[in-house]
Amino acid sequence: MRRSPARLxxxxxxxxxxxxxxxxxxxxxxxxxxxxxxxxxxxxxxVLLVGKVVSSSGDAHSTVGLRFVLRNVNGHxxxxxxxxxxxxxxxxxxxxxxxxxxxxxxxxxxVATDGSLSTKCPSKYTPAKKTT
Amino acid sequence: xTLALVLGAGLALxxxxxxxxxxxxxxxxxxxxxxxxxxxxxRRLELVExxxxxxxxxxxxxxxxxxxxxTDDDYREQVGPLRRSAAAALRALELRAEATHERIPSGR
Amino acid sequence: MAALGRAAxxxxxxxxxxxxxxxxxxxxxxxxxxxLSAQNALLASFxxxxxxxxVLWAALARHDFSFVYVAEHxxxxxxxxYRLSAFWGGQEGSLLLWxxxxxxxxxxxxxxxxxxxxxxxxxxxxxxGVATFFAFMLCFVSSPFGTAPAPADGAGxxxxxxxxxxxxxxxxxxxxxxxLTIPFAFAMGALLSRRTxxxxxxxxxxxxxxxxxxxxxxxxxxxHWAYVEIGWGGYYAWDPVENAALMPWxxxxxxxxxxxxxxxxxxxxxxxxxxxxLAFLLSIFGTFLTRSGVIxxxxxxxxxxxxxxxxxxxIICTVFAVGLIYLRLPLLRARTKLxxxxxxxxxFLYNNLLLVALCLTILWGVMYPLLSQAVRGETRSVSKPxxxxxxxxxxxxxxxxxxxxxxxxxxxxxxxxxxxxFLIPLAAAIVTGGVLxxxxxxxxxxxxxxxxxxxxxAASIVFEFVRGTRATGSLFxxxxxxxxxxxxxxxxxxxLLLAIGIAGSSAYQTVRERGLxxxxxxxxxxxxxxxxxxxxxxxxxxxxxxxxxKATRGNSTVATLHPGKNLYPVTPLGPQTSNExxxxxxxxxxxxxxxxxxxxxxxxxxxxxxxxxxxVNLIWAAGFLxxxxxLVAMWPxxxxxxxxxxxxxxxxx
Numbered sequence: 001m002r003r004s005p006a007r008l009x010x011x012x013x014x015x016x017x018x019x020x021x022x023x024x025x026x027x028x029x030x031x032x033x034x035x036x037x038x039x040x041x042x043x044x045x046x047v048l049l050v051g052k053v054v055s056s057s058g059d060a061h062s063t064v065g066l067r068f069v070l071r072n073v074n075g076h077x078x079x080x081x082x083x084x085x086x087x088x089x090x091x092x093x094x095x096x097x098x099x100x101x102x103x104x105x106x107x108x109x110x111v112a113t114d115g116s117l118s119t120k121c122p123s124k125y126t127p128a129k130k131t132t
Numbered sequence: 133x134t135l136a137l138v139l140g141a142g143l144a145l146x147x148x149x150x151x152x153x154x155x156x157x158x159x160x161x162x163x164x165x166x167x168x169x170x171x172x173x174x175r176r177l178e179l180v181e182x183x184x185x186x187x188x189x190x191x192x193x194x195x196x197x198x199x200x201x202x203t204d205d206d207y208r209e210q211v212g213p214l215r216r217s218a219a220a221a222l223r224a225l226e227l228r229a230e231a232t233h234e235r236i237p238s239g240r
Numbered sequence: 241m242a243a244l245g246r247a248a249x250x251x252x253x254x255x256x257x258x259x260x261x262x263x264x265x266x267x268x269x270x271x272x273x274x275x276l277s278a279q280n281a282l283l284a285s286f287x288x289x290x291x292x293x294x295v296l297w298a299a300l301a302r303h304d305f306s307f308v309y310v311a312e313h314x315x316x317x318x319x320x321x322y323r324l325s326a327f328w329g330g331q332e333g334s335l336l337l338w339x340x341x342x343x344x345x346x347x348x349x350x351x352x353x354x355x356x357x358x359x360x361x362x363x364x365x366x367x368x369g370v371a372t373f374f375a376f377m378l379c380f381v382s383s384p385f386g387t388a389p390a391p392a393d394g395a396g397x398x399x400x401x402x403x404x405x406x407x408x409x410x411x412x413x414x415x416x417x418x419x420l421t422i423p424f425a426f427a428m429g430a431l432l433s434r435r436t437x438x439x440x441x442x443x444x445x446x447x448x449x450x451x452x453x454x455x456x457x458x459x460x461x462x463x464h465w466a467y468v469e470i471g472w473g474g475y476y477a478w479d480p481v482e483n484a485a486l487m488p489w490x491x492x493x494x495x496x497x498x499x500x501x502x503x504x505x506x507x508x509x510x511x512x513x514x515x516x517x518l519a520f521l522l523s524i525f526g527t528f529l530t531r532s533g534v535i536x537x538x539x540x541x542x543x544x545x546x547x548x549x550x551x552x553x554x555i556i557c558t559v560f561a562v563g564l565i566y567l568r569l570p571l572l573r574a575r576t577k578l579x580x581x582x583x584x585x586x587x588f589l590y591n592n593l594l595l596v597a598l599c600l601t602i603l604w605g606v607m608y609p610l611l612s613q614a615v616r617g618e619t620r621s622v623s624k625p626x627x628x629x630x631x632x633x634x635x636x637x638x639x640x641x642x643x644x645x646x647x648x649x650x651x652x653x654x655x656x657x658x659x660x661x662f663l664i665p666l667a668a669a670i671v672t673g674g675v676l677x678x679x680x681x682x683x684x685x686x687x688x689x690x691x692x693x694x695x696x697x698a699a700s701i702v703f704e705f706v707r708g709t710r711a712t713g714s715l716f717x718x719x720x721x722x723x724x725x726x727x728x729x730x731x732x733x734x735x736l737l738l739a740i741g742i743a744g745s746s747a748y749q750t751v752r753e754r755g756l757x758x759x760x761x762x763x764x765x766x767x768x769x770x771x772x773x774x775x776x777x778x779x780x781x782x783x784x785x786x787x788x789x790k791a792t793r794g795n796s797t798v799a800t801l802h803p804g805k806n807l808y809p810v811t812p813l814g815p816q817t818s819n820e821x822x823x824x825x826x827x828x829x830x831x832x833x834x835x836x837x838x839x840x841x842x843x844x845x846x847x848x849x850x851x852x853x854x855x856v857n858l859i860w861a862a863g864f865l866x867x868x869x870x871l872v873a874m875w876p877x878x879x880x881x882x883x884x885x886x887x888x889x890x891x892x893x
Contacts, residue, residue, distance in 0.1 A: 010593065032621060033619065035619070088472075143288060153280060177888075193649075196649055201649055
């Protein structure tokens with residue numbers, strides 16, 4: 001290898017890394033959509049629902065679960081999403097708190113993935129509290 | 133409030149004075165030119181770095197040989213060229229130094 | 241007094257603008273006195289920024305609620321330590337901290353290098369340019385010195401920020417982030433002054449190393465904080481804010497290695513310019529992510545004006561760096577070529593490629609929501625599976641390389657030599673792998689690979705020290721005479737511990753959750769956890785509820801743990817509950833038994849989540865070793881200093 005093997009190695013490595021990246025994205029899918037209650041009706045696949053808590057009742061650890069209603073963080077003030085959740089509830093969860101929860105829409109109710117609820121901390125300097 | 137005013141004014145004055153100092157110390161200097169290394173100096177620096185690199189590489193080769201990371205064969209193979217490049221760098225520096233010595237009495 | 245603070249910041253702004261403009265003119269037109277004056281301006285900006293910082297600290301200390309910032313972030317009850325740390329608890333104060341560290345570092349760097357006038361002539365305006373942005377923000381966009389009629393009491397500090405971590409984590413991170421500005425400025429200064437020598441690298445080596453060290457330690461402290469305080473059972477959530485610090489650290493790691501190649505072989509000059517710029521740009525990007533809320537929020541810039549300014553600054557800096565590197569490409573020709581793909585240079589190159597690949601995939605993951613919104617009109621995000629995949633794909637080979645690198649000679653390594661040096665580490669790895677598979681560790685292939693590679697790396701590092709000690713006579717002398725190299729090996733050992741700790745506590749952790757009535761128990765990993773009852777305690781500002789859980793193995797009690805919740809009736813956000821986890825450090829597996837009281841019902845039912853995290857304490861131990869190794873690598877060496885001084889002294893006339 002007389003002509004600078006370095007260039008060849010770099011080119012091959014970059015190509016390899018890109019290939020790995022493309023294959024992964026193709027197989028695993030390109031991320032999960034992050035939507036607000038106003039867009040929920042249009043999605044039947046697994047999504048990340050972001051919204052502000054309007055009301056909640058129930059117990060996330062009971063078999064019946066925690067039921068809460070979310071509204072849009074911005075825009076569409078009338079939009080609502082009804083969520084059914086089981087699992088750990090973050091400390092900051094409460095009315096008017098901004099939350100993120102993953103799950104799928106079933107018959108008008110957003111059935112959440114267990115333990116996927118997290119809240120956004122209002123202060124800029126603490127990351128969102130996670131439960132998983 | 134007045135304390136703040138006094139401190140602020142004092143700070144401002146001190147700062148302005150400090151920034152203006154080079155001009156106040158030398159209001160009419162013989163030369164205000166910011167020196168930059170001449171072509172000679174740049175070349176010398178390059179040669180010095182090359183010399184240091186070659187010497188460091190030699191030292192590291194010796195150390196790696198002593199600790200057994202480099203076999204005797206590999207050592208024999210590599211030490212020759214390294215010594216030669218170190219010698220070349222040293223020679224080039226000497227030549228450069230001689231040339232500088234010659235040039236300065238006649239060139240200035 | 242707020243007026244003094246504002247005035248001091250305005251002075252800082254004026255000084256750095258002068259240093260930028262005057263310094264550039266002085267460097268371009270070669271004016272000595274103006275260059276010195278610009279340098280003085282940069283030095284003075286530290287003094288004025290210090291005064292501004294002092295004003296804010298004094299206001300915080302004496303409860304001056306006429307300062308809006310003090311009223312928003314503290315209250316009368318807040319102890320002094322936390323009042324002082326509230327300095328960086330908010331947007332404006334943290335910007336001031338950044339400027340303080342930047343002006344301090346700049347002053348020190350300029351002072352230490354004042355003899356290299358020609359290089360510093362350009363370094364000063366670059367440093368001043370960065371400072372100008374932050375001073376501008378502090379004076380005109382986001383000032384900490386706003387005043388209002390003083391309320392009777394302040395809003396107070398969120399309870400989760402009232403702990404020692406808040407005292408250490410942000411300042412350490414800033415010492416790291418801001419520290420990356422110095423090598424960047426020297427690199428750009430070298431390009432602007434058309435220098436082709438390595439002076440800028442020599443001058444900034446310790447700066448890069450210390451910034452990298454602070455950033456690493458700061459992140460570990462943050463991880464520990466998340467682990468014990470937020471307490472979800474993990475220490476890293478791939479949150480954009482966490483990634484914001486990881487990315488520049490990875491770029492800086494790559495730079496630390498590739499810069500060694502430039503020093504030894506004169507190669508990779510362009511690459512190093514790109515890397516040092518990348519590290520700097522990522523540090524600014526990192527703080528931009530943390531403050532602007534751009535990624536966490538769904539609809540971005542309209543929410544936070546500060547984001548727009550930062551983005552503009554990042555774009556300007558990127559264009560500047562890329563443009564300058566491009567213009568000076570002819571100067572950056574390599575002196576030598578890579579001789580062999582099997583050489584230490586080559587392993588450094590592979591290490592760089594992997595580090596940058598990991599850094600860029602993380603960057604992609606962080607940016608993805610914004611990019612997908614812009615391109616497809618829909619915000620999509622990636623999460624743990626994405627990051628874990630690339631951490632394994634790029635991180636595991638990196639781990640292996642850490643063991644391979646030291647075994648390979650510079651320039652060219654013959655296969656015979658490799659055979660000799662690789663033999664025992666390879667054997668160690670194979671034996672370890674075999675034993676682990678036999679013990680059932682193949683339940684997680686990334687974990688198995690991590691452990692196997694770690695055995696290889698451990699053997700390789702041990703051999704380095706053993707061989708070296710045999711050659712020099714004593715370990716102390718060995719390290720003393722080769723501080724960079726063996727300090728580096730100590731750091732590698734720390735990273736090794738980190739990798740083992742991460743592998744153990746994630747790949748091989750056990751998690752169980754159950755709802756328990758008093759007297760009931762839950763089993764995991766051979767331990768029985770029995771819920772014995774509840775205890776409640778009233779303190780000055782909280783009601784503390786704790787579940788008493790006894791952990792037993794067989795007939796003996798291993799520990800009694802107390803997971804629970806604290807209720808704070810009065811906080812800036814209204815009544816708050818905080819999760820208080822209970823951790824038992826298990827000497828048997830160097831890990832933790834980690835209990836979370838997920839929920840405590842009124843009737844006394846406890847929803848308990850228990851985790852067994854093997855080897856997790858190696859992560860924190862790694863932090864100390866990392867610190868030690870970095871200090872060894874940084875330690876001044878009299879012989880080397882003399883040689884460098886002689887090299888850069890004026891030519892003999």
